[in-house]
Amino acid sequence: MYIHDAFSQEPLDGRWYTDSDVDLLATRADSLFIFASTVITYVLVTESAKNRSARRRTAIFAMKSSKVVTRPLEDVYEFVLMRASNSSRVEPEELAATRLVLSCILLARMPLSVDSLAEILGWATNNLRESLWRLRSVVYVPDVPDEPGLHTVHASFRDYLFERAASELRISAVLCDATLAKGSLHIMGKCLHFNLSQSRSSFEQNSPTKPDSMTHSLEYACLQWVYHVANLPKPWIMDRDVDDVLRE
Helix, strand or coil: HHHHHHHCCCCCCCCCHHHHHHHHHHHHHHHCHHHHCCCCCCCHHCCCCHHHHHHHHHHHHHCCCCCCHHHHHHHHHHHHHHHHCCCCCCCCCHHHHHHHHHHHHHCCCCCCCCCHHHHHHHHHCCHHHHHCCCCCEECCCCCCCCCCCCCCCCCCCHHHHHHHHHCCCCHHHHHHHHHHHHHHHHHHHHCCCCCCCCCCCCCCCCCCCCCCCCHHHHEEEEEEEEHHHHCCCCCCCCHHHHHHHHCC
């Protein structure tokens, strides 16, 4: 009922799925609700009837039935990531960037916005959104770029990527902590200065201003940098970066 309702709520010119498709997807889900939800999101992310039909066929028949409760969901993860990293469509640099983005979302200690994560990585927001677009079926991306809330759709995604994913997809927690630590220290070095609030007078209240993406990324950097440094196998390799920022 859930699958049929989700598909029928998205009418297009022409029927792009059959009742047997719904039955087969339900069988593949094997009572794992998040499995069906993830595949549905993957199929509906495109608005073309032809592309939806192709995605529906590919998704359903690429999944193998399994009696292990977590395996069907991991089949979905592997399928989506392999599609996102298809060597005929994606350059190695793009795949490396996708893995880096995923690792930062998974290990961020506070929910980040697209703008804030872009600031920490030193990327243009548009480039980050492009990397995230291929992963929308497994990553929640807020519609508003400065709205915090980037997260993966299910807790098991983290364990899969760090422990059980294929070698070309597996993610390094050390790389992520190093990236977030360096990015945080860079933002602190660029933004922290005397009279940070830009108060005109210590006797007058500042006019309220709307927080921008830099405010959120600076908050994250100031609160969380030390934890990412401490998680590194050799935290002292960051000594020079820390000294450059905090000594001044």
